[in-house]
Amino acid sequence: MTAVEHEEVAAAETESTVSVLLYSDDPATRAQVLTGVGRRASINSPRILWQEVATPAAVVDYVENGxxxxLILDGESAKFGGMGLCRSLxxxxxxxxxxxxxxxxAQDAWLASWSEADAVVSMPLDPLExxxxxADMLASS
Structure with a gap:
């Protein structure tokens, strides 16, 4: 390993990070979120460590043991929507x-309030929104 690589590894180890769990049974939706948010939600946000899951059981397991x-949940997942999962969690x-x-x-926001979600974003996803x-949610947590 070169000196530059050692410096990059050391910087990554000391850099602050946050963990975000992303649930959707649709790989395209997960890819959209990962691409839209990126490694950081903003220039002032810590680096994001993503955990992707495709089943409700995996979400519960990861949240209980991690x-x-x-948490970013797809409210439109076909098998078990994120709204009911959010309410359960x-x-x-x-x-x-x-x-x-x-x-x-956007008209489904009332359902999201039933699920006790802290925030909503409607599809199609606007990367800036x-x-x-x-970024706002990570800053306030």
């Missing part, structure tokens, strides 16, 4: 992390 700063997990819910239409929402 430590996440933010918020009522069953002590100190559940904040949840950003991806919804099909998504980045700003994630």
């Amino acid at each position: 430590s996440y700063d933010l 918020k009522t069953e997990i002590y100190q559940c992390p904040p949840v950003l819910l991806l919804i099909a239409r 998504l980045q700003e929402t994630v």
Whole structure:
């Protein structure tokens, strides 16, 4: 390893990070979120360590056994939507992390409030709105 590579590794180890769990049964939706937000939600945000999951059971397992700063759930997942999953997590997990819910239409925000989501972003995803929402949520957590 060269000296420059050693410096990059050392910088990455000391850099502050946050953990974000991303749930969607649709790989295209996950890719959209990852591309839209990127490694950081903003220039002032810490680096994001992403955990992608495609099943509700995996979400519950990761949240119960891990430590996440933010959960991003796809409210439109076909098998088990993120709205019901969000509601379950918020009522069953002590100190559940904040949840950003991806919804099909802005008019579905009332359903997101039932699910106890902390914030919503409607589809089609606007990368700027998504980045700003994630940055705000990470800053306030």
